[in-house]
Amino acid sequence: MSNNRRSPFLIVAAIAVIIAITVAVIVWFKPSNNSVNASESLSTTDNNDTGNSSIDMTQPSNGAGMSSNQNNTEFATGLENLPRSLQGTDVDGEIIIDENKQLVVTEGLRRLFDYFLSALGEEEEAVIYARVESYIRSHTPEPAASQAVTIFDQYIAYLKAIADIEKKYGNLQLQATKSGSLDLNVVAQQKQEVAKLRQQHFAKETITAFFGTEDDYDDYSIEMVRINQDNQLSDSQKEAARQDYISRMPDNSTKANLAQQANLNELISRTEQMQAKGATAEELYNMRRELVGAPAAARLQQVDQEDANFDQRFNQYQVQKQRLLSQSADKAQTNKQAQTQINQLEQQLFNDTERKRLSGYAALQQQKTANAN
Structure with a gap:
C-alpha cells in the first residue's frame, strides 16, 4: 500500500504541469490541511442547522471500549511511541460528532487517517491500524467511535484496491504522453473505475466528504488540459x-x-x-488595481520598488566584485585580500537576508542572459 493516496489522479496533475503552467499552479490554492492538536482536544461543529454541538473531547471518553482487533491493546491513546516522522507533529484532521454522539463524516476524518498512514514503512499496517483505532476510541464516545473505525476499515480496503487502478492507468498515461499530450479518454476511463470502486466501499455522504473537493480540482485540471490541447x-x-x-x-x-x-x-x-513594452509604474498599478484591487496593487508596486532597489545594488556589487577579482588576478593583491574586500562590500550593500540570496540571484541572472542570447 502506498504511503500517499491523497489523489487517485495525481498522474493527471503531474502531466498537466508539462502541458500548462496554469494547471500546475492550482496546487498552491488547494485547501490547506490545518494541523489540530488532537491529543489535547478534538474539534466539533456547532451548527444549529444540522443539530451538531460542541462537545468537550479533551479527555478520553469513559464509554470508549478497547477492541481486541489487530492487537490494539498495546496502545491507550494511539499516540504512544510515535514513529520518527510523526514525532513533534500535531495530529492532523478532526473527528466531528453531533448532539446525539453520531459521527459527522468530514474531509478532516480522512486527513486524520492519512496522518497515521503516512508512517507506513516505518510501522507495519497492523500497528498503524491498532494506533488509529485506539486513538479514535480514546477520544470519541459511542456510537461515533465505532462508526469512525468502520469507515477506517473501508478506507484501508479502498486504498488497497485502488493501487491496481493507479498502476494500470499510470502506465497507460506514460505511454500516451510520450507524444506530448494527455489522453483524456484514458483519464475518463480511470475516473469511472475509481468512482465505481468508491461506491463499493463507501456510503454516498462519505464519498462526498472524503473526495468532493479533490474531484472538483481534478475535473478542473482535466478541463484545462482539454482546452490547452x-x-x-x-x-x-x-x-x-x-x-x-x-x-x-x-x-x-x-x-x-x-x-x-x-x-x-x-x-x-x-x-x-x-x-x-516599458510600461510605467503608474500603468502597472492601474492594471493591477483592476484585477486584484487597490490594496494588492499597492503592495505589488512596493515589491517592484524593492526589487528595483535590490537590482541596482546588485549591479553595483557585481561591478566592484569583478574589479577586485581582476586586481587579484593581476597580482596587485592576494586572493585572500580580495575576498575580504568582497565580504566587506556585501555587508555594506546588503542585509543578512539579502546576502543569502546573492549566489542564487547571480545564477538566475546568468540564466536569463543565456536565454536572451
Missing part, C-alpha cells in the same frame, strides 16, 4: 473557455480559489507583457 482555439478563446468553466462551477471555496488563481495567472501574464 484544442489547437482550433486561439489564446484568447482558450482564456475565455477557462473563465467560462469557472463561472459555471457551484459557488464554493474551490470556485473562489480557482477564480483567484485565474486572476493571478492573468496578472502575471499582463505584467510581463507590459514590462517588456
Whole structure:
C-alpha cells in the first residue's frame, strides 16, 4: 500500500504541469490541511442547522471500549511511541460528532487517517491500524467511535484496491504522453473505475466528504488540459473557455480559489507583457488595481520598488566584485585580500537576508542572459 493516496489522479496533475503552467499552479490554492492538536482536544461543529454541538473531547471518553482487533491493546491513546516522522507533529484532521454522539463524516476524518498512514514503512499496517483505532476510541464516545473505525476499515480496503487502478492507468498515461499530450479518454476511463470502486466501499455522504473537493480540482485540471490541447482555439478563446468553466462551477471555496488563481495567472501574464513594452509604474498599478484591487496593487508596486532597489545594488556589487577579482588576478593583491574586500562590500550593500540570496540571484541572472542570447 502506498504511503500517499491523497489523489487517485495525481498522474493527471503531474502531466498537466508539462502541458500548462496554469494547471500546475492550482496546487498552491488547494485547501490547506490545518494541523489540530488532537491529543489535547478534538474539534466539533456547532451548527444549529444540522443539530451538531460542541462537545468537550479533551479527555478520553469513559464509554470508549478497547477492541481486541489487530492487537490494539498495546496502545491507550494511539499516540504512544510515535514513529520518527510523526514525532513533534500535531495530529492532523478532526473527528466531528453531533448532539446525539453520531459521527459527522468530514474531509478532516480522512486527513486524520492519512496522518497515521503516512508512517507506513516505518510501522507495519497492523500497528498503524491498532494506533488509529485506539486513538479514535480514546477520544470519541459511542456510537461515533465505532462508526469512525468502520469507515477506517473501508478506507484501508479502498486504498488497497485502488493501487491496481493507479498502476494500470499510470502506465497507460506514460505511454500516451510520450507524444506530448494527455489522453483524456484514458483519464475518463480511470475516473469511472475509481468512482465505481468508491461506491463499493463507501456510503454516498462519505464519498462526498472524503473526495468532493479533490474531484472538483481534478475535473478542473482535466478541463484545462482539454482546452490547452484544442489547437482550433486561439489564446484568447482558450482564456475565455477557462473563465467560462469557472463561472459555471457551484459557488464554493474551490470556485473562489480557482477564480483567484485565474486572476493571478492573468496578472502575471499582463505584467510581463507590459514590462517588456516599458510600461510605467503608474500603468502597472492601474492594471493591477483592476484585477486584484487597490490594496494588492499597492503592495505589488512596493515589491517592484524593492526589487528595483535590490537590482541596482546588485549591479553595483557585481561591478566592484569583478574589479577586485581582476586586481587579484593581476597580482596587485592576494586572493585572500580580495575576498575580504568582497565580504566587506556585501555587508555594506546588503542585509543578512539579502546576502543569502546573492549566489542564487547571480545564477538566475546568468540564466536569463543565456536565454536572451
